[in-house]
Amino acid sequence: MNEHKEPFLFKSYERIIGIAHDVNELKSEMERLSKVDPGAVNYHLKEKHIVNWLNYIGEGELAKKLENVTDVNDALVLLKEEKSAKTEKPLSETQGHEPIKQKRRGGGRRKKSQSNI
Secondary structure, three states: OOOOOOOOEEEEEEEEEEOOOOHHHOOOHHHHHHHHHHHHHHHHHHHHHHHHHHHOOOOHHHHHHOOOOHHHHHHHHHHHHHHHHHHHOOHHHHHHOOOOOOOOOOOOOOOEEEEEE
């Protein structure tokens, strides 16, 4: 069941300066805002807004990792580590397996047309 979740809104003095619908967008917005308004991101980290939102969208493990983080650069390091840990497969899962060959579609011989009857 894919339930609709509210996005995270980065705000600075009641102005929306960024929006994230998932962890990837959160990381992208934090990277962008770290260059233009790091204070706004630090505020959301200190006030636990980001941690609360991560729990809300079902990312409890990541929320725990960010629980005591108050600096955008520290948060970005953790987010990058989290992403690489999820995308890397242990060697044991990839060793000893042959690449899967794709089946040809419509294999076999073509029928001869009977245009000379």
